[in-house]
Amino acid sequence: MYLTSDSRDEIAGATPLARERAVPVQLEGTAWTRDSRGIAKAQLDAELNAVRRAVLLVNRRSRRGKQFYRDATRLLAASGIELDPKYSALTGSRLSTLISDAIADGHRLIIVGGGDGTLSKVLPHFVYRDVALGILPLGTANSFARCLGIPLDLQSAVNVITSGKVVDVDVGRIGEAYFCTVASVGLAAKIARHMPPRLKKWLGRLAYPLVALAQLRRFAGFRCTVTANGQSTTVDAVEVRVANAAYQGGVEVVREANAESRDLVAHITTGSSIRKLLSVWLRLTAGVRPDPDEVKTIRSRRFTIDAVPRQYVAIDGEAFIRTPLEVSVAEQALFVVVPSDQDHLE
Numbered sequence: 001m002y003l004t005s006d007s008r009d010e011i012a013g014a015t016p017l018a019r020e021r022a023v024p025v026q027l028e029g030t031a032w033t034r035d036s037r038g039i040a041k042a043q044l045d046a047e048l049n050a051v052r053r054a055v056l057l058v059n060r061r062s063r064r065g066k067q068f069y070r071d072a073t074r075l076l077a078a079s080g081i082e083l084d085p086k087y088s089a090l091t092g093s094r095l096s097t098l099i100s101d102a103i104a105d106g107h108r109l110i111i112v113g114g115g116d117g118t119l120s121k122v123l124p125h126f127v128y129r130d131v132a133l134g135i136l137p138l139g140t141a142n143s144f145a146r147c148l149g150i151p152l153d154l155q156s157a158v159n160v161i162t163s164g165k166v167v168d169v170d171v172g173r174i175g176e177a178y179f180c181t182v183a184s185v186g187l188a189a190k191i192a193r194h195m196p197p198r199l200k201k202w203l204g205r206l207a208y209p210l211v212a213l214a215q216l217r218r219f220a221g222f223r224c225t226v227t228a229n230g231q232s233t234t235v236d237a238v239e240v241r242v243a244n245a246a247y248q249g250g251v252e253v254v255r256e257a258n259a260e261s262r263d264l265v266a267h268i269t270t271g272s273s274i275r276k277l278l279s280v281w282l283r284l285t286a287g288v289r290p291d292p293d294e295v296k297t298i299r300s301r302r303f304t305i306d307a308v309p310r311q312y313v314a315i316d317g318e319a320f321i322r323t324p325l326e327v328s329v330a331e332q333a334l335f336v337v338v339p340s341d342q343d344h345l346e
Contacts, residue, residue: 037168037332040130044335045166048109048132053082054161055102058113058138060092068138068154072113075155079162099125108132109337111161115139116180120316123171123178127333134161134337141250143316144180147259149342160339167345168332169259172244174325179315182248183327185307186239186269187219187277189314221272223308228266228300235296238277239269242303242327253284256297260345262331266303268296302328 056076058069069090076083087102099110099122112122113136126133136157137145148169151157172179224237241248243257243265257265269280271294280290306324313321338345 034332041166041168041335044108044130044132048166048337051108052080052162053084053107054109054111054134055098055107056083056088056111056113057095057098058090058136059095059115059118060090066090068113068136071154072111072136072158075158076111076161079158081162096122096125103129103131109134109161111136113138116141116143116316117318119144120177120179120318123180123334126335127171127178127330130335132166132335132337136161141247143182143247143250144245146247146250146252147181147245148336148338148345150338161337163340164337165340165342166335167260167338167342169334169336169345170244170262171259171330171333172242172264173328173330174313174315174321177315178330178333179244181245181316182241182243182254182314183316183325184239184241184248184314185224185305185311185323186222186237186241188239188241188248189312190219193312193314219274221274222311224268225304225306226266226268226298227304228298228302233268233296233298235268235270236272237268237270237307238272238274239267239280240305240307241267241269242305243267244329251285252287255289256299258344262329263299263301264303264327264329266298266300268298269294270296302326 054076056072058072060066073083073088084102084107087098087105087107089098091098095118099112102110103125108130109132110126111134112119115137116139118139119133119135135145135148135150136154137150137152142152145152145157150160172183174183221236221238223234224240225232225234226240227233241254243254245259246252246254246257248254254265254267269277269290276294280294283290304324304326310322313323313325315321
């Protein structure tokens with residue numbers, strides 16, 4: 001049973017999330033402390049080093065899923081990882097079911113091949129559970145993998161799974177769903193809603209600017225109210241971005257964000273000028289920070305965002321809900337395997 005309703009109904013003024021993104025009831029109210037998570041992490045890391053057994057699930061719909069499933073199976077086997085054939089699969093619609101069944105059967109390492117959207121959808125199966133997520137970045141932007149220092153080529157990503165370490169990182173939460181990197185209101189959500197899957201599969205990251213140019217003709221700013229740390233800020237805005245980690249669309253857009261900071265970072269691009277939004281985007285793509293008078297920055301563990309007119313929200317690159325919404329951080333929620341040389345991740 002999931003905490004959601006029919007996708008056309010409205011709950012508290014917001015559009016409900018798809019079933020695969022909803023939080024399983026049994027995860028609600030899970031008791032934990034930072035010390036207990038630290039102990040569980042150490043035990044899980046030791047177990048994975050001793051028991052070389054895992055489940056491999058690759059999203060059939062991811063940009064490179066079909067091409068790399070056999071290669072990943074071969075490389076993992078050659079590295080000494082025994083894959084359970086009962087659950088390992090190249091799949092689409094059964095991804096969540098197979099993960100749930102594998103965890104119920106006692107598996108402690110689930111390797112998921114796909115992009116940011118795939119990882120976001122499967123997060124509810126991992127949060128606050130003593131199960132590690134292994135990532136094969138097979139998507140278009142692979143923003144979460146970039147944040148964690150996971151290499152984008154398959155062989156190196158497999159090497160991380162076989163010789164990396166288990167860390168616990170934060171994830172973002174919106175209502176009854178979790179996200180890995182960024183939730184954004186504005187043009188990014190329009191791009192996500194209107195991105196043709198085939199174009200994304202053929203062109204990869206090049207598809208983003210093409211769709212952005214097509215949507216700019218119909219894009220307008222909005223009146224936005226962001227509440228955090230007991231204060232509300234109401235401004236005209238062209239984009240609001242709440243980040244758990246630094247990357248979005250494969251670009252480092254929120255340098256202040258860190259998946260181990262135990263809070264979130266909001267960037268509000270103020271004003272109503274589309275030219276200003278494009279200027280900010282171009283500078284971010286070039287690795288240049290925008291000016292503070294153009295982009296307002298707020299840090300908090302919890303945000304409430306409303307907009308007039310109501311806006312769609314892109315969650316890890318896919319648009320499913322509309323404002324108003326509440327965004328919060330789920331601290332140390334996810335056990336994930338990262339390269340052992342990522343000293344800033346613990």
